[in-house]
Amino acid sequence: MTNYRVLVSDPISEKGVEALRSAEGITVDVNTGLSPEELIKIIGDYHGLVIRSQTKVTPEVFAAAKNLKAIGRAGVGVDNIDRDAATDHGVVVMNTPSGNTISTAEHAFALMLALARNIGPAHTSMISGKWDRKLYEGVEMFGKRLAILGMGRIGTEFAKRAQAFGMHVVAYDPFLTAARAQSLKVELAETADKALTGADVVTLHIPMTPETNHIMNKERIALMNPGALIINCARGGLVDEAAAKASIDAGHLAGIALDVYEVEPPPADFPLFSAKKTVFTPHLGASTAEAQENVGIEVAIQIKDFLQSGEIRNAVNMPNLDAKTLESVGPYLDLADSLGKLLSKIAPAQCDSIRVSYLGAVSELDTELVTRKILTGYLAAASNEAQVNLINAPAVAKNLGISVSESTVALATNCTELIEVSAIKGNETTTVAGTFFGSSARIVHIAGHYVETNPSGRFLFVENDDRPGIVGVIGSSLGEAGVNIANMALSRNKEKKTAVTVIEVDNEPTPELLKTLRETPGILKVLSFEL
Numbered sequence: 338m339t340n341y342r343v344l345v346s347d348p349i350s351e352k353g354v355e356a357l358r359s360a361e362g363i364t365v366d367v368n369t370g371l372s373p374e375e376l377i378k379i380i381g382d383y384h385g386l387v388i389r390s391q392t393k394v395t396p397e398v399f400a401a402a403k404n405l406k407a408i409g410r411a412g413v414g415v416d417n418i419d420r421d422a423a424t425d426h427g428v429v430v431m432n433t434p435s436g437n438t439i440s441t442a443e444h445a446f447a448l449m450l451a452l453a454r455n456i457g458p459a460h461t462s463m464i465s466g467k468w469d470r471k472l473y474e475g476v477e478m479f480g481k482r483l484a485i486l487g488m489g490r491i492g493t494e495f496a497k498r499a500q501a502f503g504m505h506v507v508a509y510d511p512f513l514t515a516a517r518a519q520s521l522k523v524e525l526a527e528t529a530d531k532a533l534t535g536a537d538v539v540t541l542h543i544p545m546t547p548e549t550n551h552i553m554n555k556e557r558i559a560l561m562n563p564g565a566l567i568i569n570c571a572r573g574g575l576v577d578e579a580a581a582k583a584s585i586d587a588g589h590l591a592g593i594a595l596d597v598y599e600v601e602p603p604p605a606d607f608p609l610f611s612a613k614k615t616v617f618t619p620h621l622g623a624s625t626a627e628a629q630e631n632v633g634i635e636v637a638i639q640i641k642d643f644l645q646s647g648e649i650r651n652a653v654n655m656p657n658l659d660a661k662t663l664e665s666v667g668p669y670l671d672l673a674d675s676l677g678k679l680l681s682k683i684a685p686a687q688c689d690s691i692r693v694s695y696l697g698a699v700s701e702l703d704t705e706l707v708t709r710k711i712l713t714g715y716l717a718a719a720s721n722e723a724q725v726n727l728i729n730a731p732a733v734a735k736n737l738g739i740s741v742s743e744s745t746v747a748l749a750t751n752c753t754e755l756i757e758v759s760a761i762k763g764n765e766t767t768t769v770a771g772t773f774f775g776s777s778a779r780i781v782h783i784a785g786h787y788v789e790t791n792p793s794g795r796f797l798f799v800e801n802d803d804r805p806g807i808v809g810v811i812g813s814s815l816g817e818a819g820v821n822i823a824n825m826a827l828s829r830n831k832e833k834k835t836a837v838t839v840i841e842v843d844n845e846p847t848p849e850l851l852k853t854l855r856e857t858p859g860i861l862k863v864l865s866f867e868l
Contacts, residue, residue, distance in 0.1 A: 340364060341406075341644045342382055346371055347389035349411045353633025357387075360641045377401045385640045387411065388418075396422040407643045409636035412437060412623055414572065415653055416545060424654045427726040431639045431651050434490060436632030437623035442494035444622045445540055445570040448594035452566050452616045453478055453538075476564070476591075479503040484536035484561075486529055486552065487543035487571065488513045488521070495540055496523055507532045510543075533560040538568065545572035555580040564591040570622040573597040582608045585615075596622050655728045656705050665702055669756065670710045672771045672778040675792035675868045676758045677714025682866040683784050683798065684760035684767040690740040691715065692761060697754030700745035708743050711758055752781065786828035786837045793868050794823070797840040799854065800862040803829050807859050811838060814857070818850040835861065 343357055345367045357365045368379075373393065380386070380402045387409045388394065394408060399422040408418060410432040423430045451457060454475035462469050483499050485492045488510040496506050506523040509532035518525035526532035529552060533539060539561065543549050553567060553576040567590065569576050578599055584590035592614030598607075601620060609615055623632065642648040649658040680691075693708050712730035716737075725733050734741055757770040770782035771792060778792045790796070797815075801807045808827065815822060824841035846865050854863045 341384040342366065343385035343387060343640060343644075344368060344380070344383040345387040346376065346392045347387070347411070349387060349389065349636065350630040350633030352630055353387075353411070353635075353637040356634055356637040357641055360645065363641060363644060373397070380405065385409065385644055387636055387640060390414065390417055392417065394418045394423070399423060399426045399428065402426065402428070407431065407640055409433075409640040411632040411636040413441075414544075416572070420654050424729050424732050427729040429643065429649055429655060429728050430653050431636070431643070431649065432653060433632040433635040433639070434651055436635045437625075437628035438490040438494055440625040440628035441570055441622035442491045442498065443625075444596060444618070445491070445495055445542075445568050446498050448570065448596065448616050448618070449478070449538060449540065449566065449568050452568070452592050452594040452614065455614070457616050458614075478538070480505070481537040482507060482535055482562070484509070484526075484532040484539040485523070486510075486532065486539065486541050488518075488523070489542060491571075492540075492542035493521060495542065496521060504538075507536065530557065530560060533557050536561045536565060538566045540568040541571045541575045543571055543575065545574050550574050551577040551580075553577060553581070555583070558584045558590055561590070563589055565589075566591055567593045569594070570596040573599045573601060578607075578609055582612055585609075585612045592616075596620055655709075656703075658706060658727075662703065662706070666704070666706055668773070668776070668778070669699060669702075669707045672773075672792050673707045673710035673756065674714040675778075675780065676756060676769050676771050677711040678717065678866070678868050679714075679769050679780065679783065680711075680758050680760050680767065681715045681717075682864055683769070685762050685765060688739060688760040688762045690742065690761045691734070692759045693741070693743045694757040694759075695743075695745045695755075696757065697746075697752065699754045699756060704743065704745065707756070708741070711756075712741065715758075715760075755781075757782070783828075783837065783839065785830060788826040788828045788837065788839050790824060790826045790839045791841060794841045795843075795845060795867045796865070797838075797842060797846060797854075798862070798864040798866070799838045799840070799860060801836055801838070802859040802861070803831070803834045803836040804859060807836070808838060810857055811840070811854065811860075814850060814853055815840070815842070815846075818847060818853075820844055820846050820850065 340362055342364050345354060346369060348369055354365060354367060357363055377398055380398055384404050384406050389411050396419050405428050407429045413432055413434050415430060415432055418430055420430060455473040459473040479502060481504050483504045483506050485496055485506060485508045488508045499506050507526050508518060508523045509526040509529045513525060515525055558580060567576060581590060581593050594616040596618045597620055639650050648660055693711055695704050709727045709730050712734055713725050713727060716725045716730055716733050752772040755770055755772050757768060759766050759768040767784050771778060771780045780790050780792050799811055821843040822840055823843050826839045829836040851863055851865055854860055
């Protein structure tokens with residue numbers, strides 16, 4: 338069994354570390370507080386990396402991480418990981434979106450109530466010996482219009498609690514369907530502006546992207562009712578902090594509660610510190626004993642399962658590949674890899690596009706991973722990329738200018754199911770195809786010729802004039818060179834008056850043998866390759 342090394346560079350729960358240490362074939366080093374230079378110096382020795390928010394995984398780190406296969410983020414946000422660099426280097430990035438869901442939702446809800454009822458300043462006043470009941474009069478949440486931007490796990494949990502308080506919940510999420518909104522008993526807004534118009538409270542539960550940066554700007558804050566409140570436990574930068582301060586000073590926005598900031602920690606002269614009605618916490622959304630233990634265990638199991646069996650859960654740069662998916666598509670992956678490699682051997686160089694067609698039973702599966710495996714096989718030989726894998730294959734193809742298309746057809750041809758892969762260059766199309774006969778994978782089509790051969794082994798592909806005696810010449814040449822034939826498949830094209838011979842051999846043909854075959858009259862092409 339392969340021995341994998343995993344580095345835990347940020348503190349996670351001890352139970353999470355133990356889940357990794359107890360896994361067969363995995364060695365764990367806990368080394369926290371590393372400087373960027375220290376991390377770069379040692380990361381090349383590791384296959385897995387477990388982090389929280391402290392460690393920054395930059396392109397320089399990926400360049401040094403020659404053996405790295407997976408990064409596990411104990412938490413939701415992956416802003417500290419360069420995802421483009423991860424994909425380019427074939428490293429899967431997984432987070433733990435469910436482990437701190439309840440913790441963050443509860444914290445955001447607690448901030449809303451503390452802000453509405455002036456809990457913080459009232460407490461400070463009390464311990465200083467004052468009794469200012471009138472000064473800290475609050476507002477009820479019952480009947481208030483709540484805008485939730487982002488209806489993922491945390492937004493959904495916040496909505497449940499708000500409904501229990503009698504709030505009217507309006508939600509905006511570009512991926513939330515009308516049917517899902519109805520089942521959650523929330524009003525669905527088509528845009529963020531519509532959700533915020535007339536809102537008394539807004540809570541943010543969306544990722545930080547160029548599109549969401551300062552989503553709560555001056556104009557959107559103005560859409561809310563006078564006396565409105567803003568709650569942000571998601572990502573710093575979603576709220577334009579200067580605009581929020583100006584709105585509070587102008588008397589439109591009543592207050593703001595923040596757990597995250599554009600700069601963390603915020604500087605001593607942070608403008609909102611002097612605002613009238615605020616609540617601040619130091620990024621505590623996931624800081625409960627339960628959440629820390631949950632995400633630590635979850636990320637450890639994800640890394641363990643990926644290294645041991647290839648399972649991928651909660652990945653941010655490729656589709657999930659859980660045990661159920663592996664079971665359904667697993668038999669097709671080896672065939673897909675062989676088809677990709679075979680195509681790279683027989684297709685012309687510098688193809689413009691790759692087209693993958695699924696016919697019959699295989700078309701009913703989730704075929705994205707199969708297509709990625711085809712690309713992996715094709716690009717491993719065609720692009721000289723050292724680390725082409727399921728994660729970075731589409732990116733490598735795009736960088737090479739190769740477009741990739743996929744189609745599925747419920748009805749098969751003369752096979753029960755078929756995977757057909759074509760490389761297209763201008764007007765020239767080269768196609769290979771494979772299928773299953775029972776549980777046995779077979780290649781059944783090569784470059785216009787219907788053949789049947791194994792999808793793995795060492796092969797000679799010979800194209801020749803369709804005339805008597807050629808096969809005998811080929812066999813004699815192989816025998817004289819001491820190359821044993823394990824299997825042979827023949828096919829002819831009567832229209833073109835050509836034939837192909839696909840020969841599985843036990844040992845690699847010598848350059849001299851290949852030269853002899855290529856110089857034989859009537860032989861048009863000779864390729865030697867291993868699948």
